[in-house]
Amino acid sequence: MTSTDLAPWLGSNVSLLLPLLLSIWMAWGDIRTQRIPNYLTLGTAVAGLGFQLGFFGWAGLWSGFLGLALGFGLLIMPYLLRGMGAGDVKALAALGAWLGPQHTFFLFLYMGICGGLLILLVLGWRGVLWSYLRQVWNYLRRWGRGPAPGTTPPGESLPQQKIPYAVAMALGMAVLYWRGLHY
Numbered sequence: 001m002t003s004t005d006l007a008p009w010l011g012s013n014v015s016l017l018l019p020l021l022l023s024i025w026m027a028w029g030d031i032r033t034q035r036i037p038n039y040l041t042l043g044t045a046v047a048g049l050g051f052q053l054g055f056f057g058w059a060g061l062w063s064g065f066l067g068l069a070l071g072f073g074l075l076i077m078p079y080l081l082r083g084m085g086a087g088d089v090k091a092l093a094a095l096g097a098w099l100g101p102q103h104t105f106f107l108f109l110y111m112g113i114c115g116g117l118l119i120l121l122v123l124g125w126r127g128v129l130w131s132y133l134r135q136v137w138n139y140l141r142r143w144g145r146g147p148a149p150g151t152t153p154p155g156e157s158l159p160q161q162k163i164p165y166a167v168a169m170a171l172g173m174a175v176l177y178w179r180g181l182h183y
């Protein structure tokens with residue numbers, strides 16, 4: 001059996017299993033240390049590109065590079081705006097090397113949904129969700145009229161809440177894997 005014979009079989013859900021396991025490993029590290037190690041993101045990217053080349057040839061390698069670039073491009077602005085860490089950017093880029101551009105985009109969408117739910121859950125667990133929501137609501141009510149004297153935009157008077165976003169990425173990867181079972 002050659003790699004071209006395996007391509008349709010690997011194109012199903014099996015090719016998503018290792019990236020799912022790697023994303024869980026990244027999430028575990030992010031929970032424990034609030035960091036995603038560089039060796040893990042670099043190793044994931046190199047292995048993903050090797051997987052693409054080995055099973056899908058030069059077209060697969062190109063797809064891996066496009067997925068890597070897309071993963072990086074989708075999260076670089078939130079990083080520059082201090083909305084997430086550099087490890088999260090590198091992790092999505094690394095997973096993009098495994099997934100190619102189409103699956104990387106879907107992972108981005110799924111992790112965004114999972115991330116929004118995770119943020120609400122964590123803020124609720126920490127007991128600050130209603131304070132944030134009240135502050136956002138008051139800010140939006142006054143938005144067209146300009147800031148009232150002595151008010152601050154949402155989140156400026158409340159302490160920053162760190163969220164291990166690699167967990168949202170792993171949850172998004174789990175959704176991508178699960179959806180792959182049902183194609």
